[in-house]
Amino acid sequence: MIKREKNRLDFTLLNIGYAEHDADWNFKNIKSPFARIHYVCEGEAQIILQNEVIKMQPGYLYLTPAHIHHSYECNGKFSLYYIHIYENPNIMSSIFDHYIFPKVIKANQLLEELIIRLHQINPGSALSIYDPQRYENSTELMRSIALQVASPFAREAESHAIIQLLMSRFLAAASDKITQVEKRLTRVLNYIDEHIHQSISIDQLADLIFLSKDHLIRLFKKHMNDTPVSYMNRKKIEKAQLMMLVDDSSIQELSFRLGFENISYFNRLFKKVTGETPTSYKRSVATLTNEPSTPD
Known part of the structure; x- marks a missing residue:
């Protein structure tokens, strides 16, 4: 049997920011060409991912692959870092076509420090509009892309390395789709x-x-x-x-x-x-x- 070629991790940063919510992180029917990583700092919320309810709590990282329908629900105070990333369009196929990634992993001090560092070196990459239906169909998305295009090479290289490391932690717990x-x-x-x-x-x-x-x-x-x-x-x-x-x-x-x-x-x-x-x-x-x- 000819084995299906494994893809490589190759993601670019689109947005990173820190947000504090108070029962206002409630959005439905989201589907994007980019993936999302969330790191919860305080409070609780939930992601509804293809009819599966995933409870979000402090100290954990949550991954939502690209092109997946999902929704958010929050009933109280809730703070988190959000990271939006997209794959290199020149790669053969998406890494999400090859692996079933875990939806949540436990964070540690290193991962938390890396997220904070990623946030620090990318000023201006936060969203000014939190509603996905608005920032994915507005100049908000264009502004994010323009900012990354203009990013200094050293910052781009460090951001890329951090994103690869974060995704590798999810990949370590992923299972191969092809065996199924x-x-x-x-x-x-x-x-x-x-x-x-x-x-x-x-x-x-x-x-x-x-x-x-x-x-x-x-x-x-x-x-x-x-x-x-x-x-x-x-x-x-x-x-x-x-x-x-x-x-x-x-x-x-x-x-x-x-x-x-x-x-x-x-x-x-x-x-x-x-x-x-x-x-x-x-x-x-x-x-x-x-x-x-x-x-x-």
Whole structure:
């Protein structure tokens, strides 16, 4: 069997800040192309992650992967550090496609000091708007990207190292997703990763593992809880969202680079997956502004 290539940890900082809430950290139906790490200082709250309620308490780190629907609930005083990070869009596939990460790990003095240090060396990276529906579709996100682009190389290198270390602590307790997938699908998933920028047919995937088209679809749906076409399209749109964070290509060029021959189909699919058109989404993130680098 050809093993699916393991991804590497390669994350860039988008936001880091410290926030104090008083029953006002309540947001629903969040889904982003970036991941979140929360470190709780005081109080309690909870994350509802795909219908699972995760209670948050001081001294613990919480990880929410990219592209996962989740909500926040807080009924009292609550303080935390929040870290938003996104993966290098040039990597083959997301680390979250390879591993099932723990949702929570116990922090220690070193991890706490690293988070504080990350906060100290990235002034101006805090959010001025806490509602995800607003800061993900506003100049808030553009300001964050512009700030990181302008960051001195030494600061960028130190921030990158801290983020990798934090993620490595979650990775140490992660389990391999591939062991939970029917072995013949390993080659299919690997092929999709390697050819995500091309048009891939079901016949190609079926021939790869010497199955009929119908057999492949049944096998894929059984183990991936999705059809091959739906899975590939979702991965392409997720890649498009990530590319829009760091790429100023036109919508048409972006769609062609992801293997879409029909831009109208790409537009319809993008809206189906994300809830908004590519033009609207790109308008929020593609044009960097000259806003002040400090929170309002």
